Amino acid sequence: MMLSKKDIIDILKSPDNAVFKEADLIRKQFVGDGVHLRGLIEFSNICKRGCLYCGLQSSNKSVKRYRLSKSEILDIAKKGVDNGFKTIVLQSGEDDFFDTKLMCEIISAIKELGVALTLSLGEKTLEEYKAYKDAGADRYLLRIETTDENLYKQMHPYADFQNRKKCLFNLKNLGFETGTGCLAGLPNQTVESLADDILFFKEVDADMIGIGPFIPHPQTPLKDAACGDLNLAIKVMALTRIVLKDINIPATTAMETLAPDGRLLALQSGANVVMPNLTDDYHRSLYEIYPNKAVTTRLDLEKKLKSIGRYIELKTFGFRI
Numbered sequence: 479m480m481l482s483k484k485d486i487i488d489i490l491k492s493p494d495n496a497v498f499k500e501a502d503l504i505r506k507q508f509v510g511d512g513v514h515l516r517g518l519i520e521f522s523n524i525c526k527r528g529c530l531y532c533g534l535q536s537s538n539k540s541v542k543r544y545r546l547s548k549s550e551i552l553d554i555a556k557k558g559v560d561n562g563f564k565t566i567v568l569q570s571g572e573d574d575f576f577d578t579k580l581m582c583e584i585i586s587a588i589k590e591l592g593v594a595l596t597l598s599l600g601e602k603t604l605e606e607y608k609a610y611k612d613a614g615a616d617r618y619l620l621r622i623e624t625t626d627e628n629l630y631k632q633m634h635p636y637a638d639f640q641n642r643k644k645c646l647f648n649l650k651n652l653g654f655e656t657g658t659g660c661l662a663g664l665p666n667q668t669v670e671s672l673a674d675d676i677l678f679f680k681e682v683d684a685d686m687i688g689i690g691p692f693i694p695h696p697q698t699p700l701k702d703a704a705c706g707d708l709n710l711a712i713k714v715m716a717l718t719r720i721v722l723k724d725i726n727i728p729a730t731t732a733m734e735t736l737a738p739d740g741r742l743l744a745l746q747s748g749a750n751v752v753m754p755n756l757t758d759d760y761h762r763s764l765y766e767i768y769p770n771k772a773v774t775t776r777l778d779l780e781k782k783l784k785s786i787g788r789y790i791e792l793k794t795f796g797f798r799i
Contacts, residue, residue, distance in 0.1 A: 486673040486717055490710070501716035501748035508724040509750045512791025513783055515776075516596065516728070516753040517563035519554050520765040521546040525571025527600070528635045529623075531661065533695035533766045534571045540697050542764050545575060548584055555588050558756045561776070562792065565594040567619070567753060572600040581606075582613035589614035596657070601641060604648045611652050618649045619657035621688060624664060625678045626671035633664060646682050657686030657726075662714050663706020664692050672710075676718050685725055686751070689715040690732035693768035708736045712747050719748030726751045734772035741774070742782055752779060 481489075489497050522545035525534045534541065546554075555566050566588055570576065576584075581599070588595050596617035597610060607618070622642060624630050630639045649656045660675040661667075679687050691706030711733065719727055729749035733740035741752065754776060755762055762773075774782075783789055 481717070481721055483670075483673045483677060486676055486721075487669050489717060490669040490672060490713055495709070495713070497713060497716045497720070498743075498747040501719040502746055504723050505719055505727075505748045505750055509726070510791075511788050512750070513745065513788050514565070514726065514751045514791050515563055516565045516567045516751060517555075517558035517561075517756045518567045518569060518753045519546075519551060519558075520569050520755065520757045520762065521551050522570035522573040522576065523761075523765045524573040524575070525600075526574065527572050527637065529637075530633050530635070530699045531664065531692060531695070531768075533697060533768060535698060538697045541766070544761055544764055545570075545573060546761065548580065548587075551584055552587050554756050554758070555591060555593075559591045559593055563593065563754075563756070564792075565596060566591075566756075567596040567598060569598040569619075570600075578606050578609050582609055585610060585613040585615050596655075598657075601637075601645050604652075607645075607648055607652055607654070611654060615654070617655040617657060617686070619659075619686065619688065620646055620649065621657075621659040621661075622646065622675070622678065623659075623661050624667065624671060625660075625674045626667070629664065629666055629671060632666065650682060655685040656682065657688060658682060658684050659686075659688035659690070660714070661690060661692045661706065662711040663704070665700060665703045672714055676714065676721055679718055680721055684722065686727070687715075687718050687722065687725060688728050688730055689718065690730040691736055693732055693735060695766070695768050705736070708733060708740055708743075712740075712744055715744060715749060716747045728753055731755075731772050732768065734774065735768070735770055741772075742786060745783070745788060746786055754779065 594616045598619040627639045691711035694703045727749045728751040729741040729744035
């Protein structure tokens with residue numbers, strides 16, 4: 479049965495967390511107990527955008543900026559593959575230094591390693607997205623963050639909400655496995671708009687959804703805003719699993735940043751993906767979207783997964799891998 483907007487709102491407002499167990503059962507039925515790993519490479523913290531919630535925003539002058547070279551990116555990717563990762567995720571701020579030609583060279587080189595490749599590079603033109611696809615990229619992550627257009631405009635000065643949506647549909651039409659998602663707990667956000675977010679994920683037929691609680695960064699305009707509620711974020715994630723049954727949903731780092739068991743709670747409430755960070759410690763510390771990011775080693779992750787009856791999935795499947 480498809481949940482209506484009213485159903486979703488009622489569940490989000492309810493203190494009852496029975497939806498967590500339901501989402502976990504659906505996760506088990508449709509995607510199994512295996513947890514898929516995505517090896518994340520944060521290759522540039524330079525960004526031309528001014529998103530109010532993000533520590534990498536262009537107006538934050540306290541950030542020590544960096545960009546990795548092509549050879550540095552490939553070295554990290556090779557180490558990830560050697561350590562058993564089947565998917566590499568390239569993520570950066572919106573850094574125009576990495577033009578289409580350079581990005582396609584990097585994409586092609588990583589694909590030669592025999593892995594799936596996900597990109598998270600922000601808003602690009604249709605032509606750029608097509609070039610990435612032709613070079614071999616498999617997936618693209620572009621979080622909508624909020625489908626409330628007024629709130630989007632508040633949070634994203636000088637950005638175009640309609641273009642954000644257009645980018646997502648362009649990606650889907652080009653054949654990318656398309657990921658999106660939202661922040662839960664933004665200032666002035668309502669449960670009604672969170673319900674709209676979930677329904678939008680269904681509309682765009684997303685393959686992967688990343689949901690995280692808002693965590694204020696001390697060097698942004700939202701530094702004094704209240705932190706998002708972990709329970710609400712997990713509830714949004716659980717409802718997303720119920721609505722889009724067979725998609726991939728990561729247990730996000732932000733959840734573990736708010737609570738030591740946050741990632742495990744997410745994995746017991748519908749999540750089936752974890753994205754370990756392959757970036758070296760120095761550059762990882764500079765990629766500070768929000769403060770105090772949790773770090774988990776693969777060994778720790780394996781132990782935690784075993785404690786809840788889950789395991790790292792080593793096989794690669796052909797559908798929404």
